Amino acid sequence: MNASTPRQRPAEREEDGTLFSRTARDLPSGRHQFHKERLMARIHDEQHTAAPSPAPAAVRGWWRRLPRPAVTLPAAAVLAAAAVVAVTVTSGGPARPGVATAPLLTTPIGAASAKGVPQLLDRISLAAAEAGHPEVASGQFVYIESQVADTFLKTVDGRTTLAAHALHRRQVWKSPDGTRGWLIDPAVNDSPEGETLSLPDEQGNTPKAHLNSPSYDYLSELTTDPDALLAKIYRETEGQGNSPDQEAFTTIGDLLGESYPPAGLYSALFRTAAKIPGVVVVRDAVDAVGRHGVAVARLDETSGQREEWIFDPKTYVFLGERTVQVERRTGEDTLIEPGTVTFTSAVTERAVVDGMKQTP
Numbered sequence: 001m002n003a004s005t006p007r008q009r010p011a012e013r014e015e016d017g018t019l020f021s022r023t024a025r026d027l028p029s030g031r032h033q034f035h036k037e038r039l040m041a042r043i044h045d046e047q048h049t050a051a052p053s054p055a056p057a058a059v060r061g062w063w064r065r066l067p068r069p070a071v072t073l074p075a076a077a078v079l080a081a082a083a084v085v086a087v088t089v090t091s092g093g094p095a096r097p098g099v100a101t102a103p104l105l106t107t108p109i110g111a112a113s114a115k116g117v118p119q120l121l122d123r124i125s126l127a128a129a130e131a132g133h134p135e136v137a138s139g140q141f142v143y144i145e146s147q148v149a150d151t152f153l154k155t156v157d158g159r160t161t162l163a164a165h166a167l168h169r170r171q172v173w174k175s176p177d178g179t180r181g182w183l184i185d186p187a188v189n190d191s192p193e194g195e196t197l198s199l200p201d202e203q204g205n206t207p208k209a210h211l212n213s214p215s216y217d218y219l220s221e222l223t224t225d226p227d228a229l230l231a232k233i234y235r236e237t238e239g240q241g242n243s244p245d246q247e248a249f250t251t252i253g254d255l256l257g258e259s260y261p262p263a264g265l266y267s268a269l270f271r272t273a274a275k276i277p278g279v280v281v282v283r284d285a286v287d288a289v290g291r292h293g294v295a296v297a298r299l300d301e302t303s304g305q306r307e308e309w310i311f312d313p314k315t316y317v318f319l320g321e322r323t324v325q326v327e328r329r330t331g332e333d334t335l336i337e338p339g340t341v342t343f344t345s346a347v348t349e350r351a352v353v354d355g356m357k358q359t360p
Contacts, residue, residue, distance in 0.1 A: 099165040099166055099168050099186045099187045101163060101164060101165065101166065102149065102164045102165060102166035102167070103164065104151060104162060104164050104340065105164075105340070105341045105344070106337065106339040106340050106341065107286070107324065107339060107341050108339065109324060109326055109338065109339055110282045110283065110284050110285060110295075110324075111282070111283070112280040112281065112282050112297060112299070112306065113280055113281055113283075114279070114280050114281075115281070116281055117274065117279050117280060117281055117296070118274050120281055120294065120296065121270045121271065121273055121274040121279075121296060122270075122271070122274070123316055124270045124296070124311055124316045125267045125268070125270035125271050126267075127315065127316035127317070128263075128266050128267040128270060128316075129263065129264075129267040131263075131317070133262070133263035133266065134352050135262070135352075136176040136216045136260065136352050137176070138176065138177075139354070140175075140176065140352050140353065140354055141173045141174060141175055141176075141180075141181075141352070141353050141354075141355065141356055141358070142172075142173070142174050142175075142176070142216055142259075142260040142350075142351075142352060143171070143172070143173050143349065143350070143351050143352070143353045143358070143359065143360065144171075144172050144258050144259075144260070144347065144349065144350050145169065145170070145171050145172075145347075145348050145349035145350075145359075146169075146170050146257075146258070146288075146320070146345050146346060146347045146348060147167055147168070147169060147170070147288045147289050147345065147346045147348060148167070148168065148170050148185075148187075148288060148344070148345045148346075149164070149165055149166060149167040149168065149288060149344060150164070150165050150187060150343070151163060151164035151165065151342075152164075152165075153335065160335065161335070162335050162336065165187050167288060167289075168185070168186050168187060169184075169186075170183075170184070170185040170187075171183070171184040171185070171194070171359075172184075172185075172197075172258060173197075173353070173356050173357060173358075174197065174215070174216070175215075176215060176216040176217050177215055177216075177217050178199070178209050178213075178214075178215025178216070178217065178218065179198065179199045179200075179206065179215075180197075180198045180199075180356065181196070181197030181198055181356075182194055182195070182196060182197060182198075182356050182357055183195055183197050194357075210236065211232075211233065211236050211237065211251055212237070212251065212254070214255070214259055216259075216260055216262070219255070219259065219260075219261045219262060219265055220262050220265075222265055223268075224264045224265055224267075224268040225268070226268055226271040226272040226274075226275060227275070229268060229269075229272045230248065230272045230275050230276070233248045233251050233252070233272075234248055237251055242300050242301070242302035242303060243300070243301065243302065245276050245277050245278055245298070246278075246298060246300045246301075246302075246307075248276050249273065249276050249278075249279065249298045249307065250307060252269050252272065252273050253307060253309055253321060255269060256269065256309055256318050256321070257320075257321055257345060257347070258347075260350065260352075270296075273296065276298070278298050278299065279296060279297070279298050280296075280297050280298065280299070281294065281295070281296065281297070282294070282295040282297050282306075282308055283295075285297075285308045285310045285322065286310070286322070287310045287319045287320035287321070287322065287344065287345065287346040288320055288322070288344040288345050288346035289320075289346040289348070291310075291312075291319050291320075291346065292313075293310040293311050293312050293313055293319050294310070294311055294313045295308035295309060295310045295311070296308070296309045296311070297309070299326060299327075303329065304325060304326055304327030304328065304329045304338075305323050305324065305325050305326065305342055306323065306324050306326045307321070307323045308321060308322050308323065308324065309321050310322065318347065319346060319347065320344070320345045320346035320347055321343070321344070321345055322341055322342075322343055322344040322345070323341070323342045323343040323344075324339070324340070324341055324342065325337065325338050325339065325340040325341075325342050326338060
């Protein structure tokens, strides 16, 4: 997708977010998505032809927010439900069109434990296998609606502060082959009508689907064997992120948030995640709309942020995700205090529809 977290370090996110926001506003409506897709394809091609070398996380695919700013959080109306303990408001107008500024969110840092991780992921995997999961036919579209919010590092006259965008609705449509799509997100689009994600672009480029920018057809061809799948993830994300294990965890999390894995793969993703070292359980986590759940999580030791996948504690349905700053860091990262929710989302609808911009 893709919005923000341990995908990039805050300093990198500030530069990327500023450059993209400025460039996007200078382009005609709908054109900056094409440029982003070309950039992702080029990054992917270079990573698979050049010798492996350490590098920051790759830009996420269409289902993630654009180069994710430093922090994401819900609007003021959601704060009480999300167990807020402190609120800080930063001044300044929104850096992207269509979304109001909002207070920053902090939350108690929930205790994490490695105890019970395999059992929890096994229950989630079984629930995923038993749930209804229709296939996507040619001519149909995967539709995903969510509530998301974000913050970003904003520099004015040499002074950098954290600023936040309010909780807002995000809608994505994507064809099974990945060549047609539409996005409505006021934090990304200049127009309330949204913008096309359809390919090829105006230059005739059609980026190939891959793990960080998958189509439904691409996901249908992936192995469902956890060991083989994890090996593929490590191999294809080599050199990305802050560590191989964290990048593998993040890659699976991206697939949960805004893609539509076929039933067999969806169940296998959780059994695959159970094999990643450092995965823990957080017994109480809250998604962007205030729903409490149990989280499967992992701490990024470089950023000090803990990425959490949140599930209904009874049905084990995926609710959303959030990232919490758990440990203090030096440098610019000191702007993000421990307890800050650095990303939050809530999936409110995931369905197969018969037409672009059609809703269930």
